[in-house]
Amino acid sequence: MTVGEMSKRTGVAVSALHYYERMGLITSFRTAGNQRRFPRHMLRRVALVSVAKRLGIPLSDLQEAFADVPLTGTPSHEDWQKASRRWKRVLEQRRQGIERLEKELTGCIGCGCLSMKACTLLNPDDELGDTGAGARRVPLE
Numbered sequence: 001m002t003v004g005e006m007s008k009r010t011g012v013a014v015s016a017l018h019y020y021e022r023m024g025l026i027t028s029f030r031t032a033g034n035q036r037r038f039p040r041h042m043l044r045r046v047a048l049v050s051v052a053k054r055l056g057i058p059l060s061d062l063q064e065a066f067a068d069v070p071l072t073g074t075p076s077h078e079d080w081q082k083a084s085r086r087w088k089r090v091l092e093q094r095r096q097g098i099e100r101l102e103k104e105l106t107g108c109i110g111c112g113c114l115s116m117k118a119c120t121l122l123n124p125d126d127e128l129g130d131t132g133a134g135a136r137r138v139p140l141e
């Protein structure tokens, strides 16, 4: 498929398809006339990228989820099953992160101190304390 056909079939802009290709999420090959072509099995990858974007999943996480799916050659059912299991793990980690954030946010809304030492939202595990004393979030001139 040409990049235009791919764009039309997936509803994804040509520039986005090129971006996905640069990120290694999809791949194309060159014809004898040096024209770019996408294998048909890239349609599924682009569809999954679109779903991930809608869910707010970073494309870097998607790279991890696609790690077991070969870019060249048509992926097998088992390849997609592995990707599915990996994706579920990624989603579970995100869900746990959101739950943690929700708990911390609930506490902070009732508190409002924004303490650099105590606030787990502003300075989790006092990360800034490891980099030295004094304010570092405010850019110095």
Ligand code: FES
Residues within 6 Å of the ligand: 107, 108, 109, 111, 112, 113, 114, 115, 118, 119, 120, 121, 122
């Ligand atoms: S605002 Fe007080 S702990 Fe976060």
